[in-house]
Amino acid sequence: MYQREFEQRLKEGLPNAVLLYGDNAYLIEETIERYRKELDASETLLAMYHDEYDFERARSYLSQSSLFGGTNFLLIRRDKKIPKKELDTLIALTQKNPDNYFLFDFRGEARDAKGMQSSFPEKKGGIWVRFFEPNPREGVAILRRKAEALGLQIDDYALNHLLTLLENNLALAAKELEKLSILQCPVSTKEIDRLVYSSAPLAVEKLLVDLFNKKPIDETLERLLDLGANEYEILRATQFFVHQIFLFHAYIRIHGVADSKAILGYKLPKHVEQQKAALSARIKPATWIKIHDHLLSSELQLKKSRSDYRETELYGVLIRLQSLL
DSSP states (O other), X not given: OBXXXXXXXXXXXXXXXXXXXXXXXXXXXXXXXXXXXXXXXXTTOEEEEGGGOOHHHHHHHHHSOOXXXXXXXXXXXXXXXXOHHHHHHHHHHHHHOTTEEEEEEEOXXXXXXXXXXXXXXXXXXXXXXXXXXXXXXXHHHHHHHHHHHHTOOBOHHHHHHHHHHTTTOHHXXXXXXXXXXXXXXXXXXXXXXXXXXXXXXXXHHHHHHHHHTTOOOHHHHHHHHHTTOOHHHHHHHXXXXXXXXXXXXXXXXXXXXXOHHHHHSSOOOHHHHHHHHHHXXXXXXXXXXXXXXXXXXXXXXXXXXXXXXXXXXXXXXXXXXXXXX
């Protein structure tokens, strides 16, 4: 089932067991919050995130009556599959008691989610929902609903401007709307430009991931420069990114696995850690010297170039780097 069908289904009532997955974290969070509010389950909610998952605890929770005489609301969020036998047991418990609700917010690969869809048949009161990243028009419509809920006066042009500034990140945009509503006055692009911090750092990360994956970078680079990033900032970010990937490469060669806590001193989200490990595995040891030499000479080259020629110079630096990978 997809988003529009799910919205229609919600008008008939909240399904008791739902598998949520996909590329739109904002709408998934919005769905969870809707359950929390409509069920009035803040006091009874049992949330298990990632390694906190404990089947026996979850089964026991759904097997008992609510201590507050209301509903039992179980929320599990993880990037690993739940064994089918355990999943079927939890879903069956939601059918034995209409006051039991179970949401599985799955953050892993879509192919793994598809393998669990059969455990959520509608005849057993369960459904699965896949959310896709919204296009700009859909994004504006979602933010329009958020603005109306906040009582914020803002037109669609300004909403589109906000989304563009934040690289179509709905979650960030929604948070900014909450902050802007404090102004208690109509909001235009002027207020957004003055008060909202651009997502250029996120765009830099996307640019460099695309570069390492040998994808086109023209549009992202142009967007970055439009957001106000300068050529030196982008080059420094590239050097930092390359250094991180090299650290992953060296650690994996020694230990055989990636551990971002040991490599960087802090734990990255699982999907980011896996992404950096995968990128590092593609580069041969001898290539690293060429990459570092290229970035070193490029920094000097960029400093010597005329200001009106730096954008072209930077593009050449990145294309050359991509050819070395």
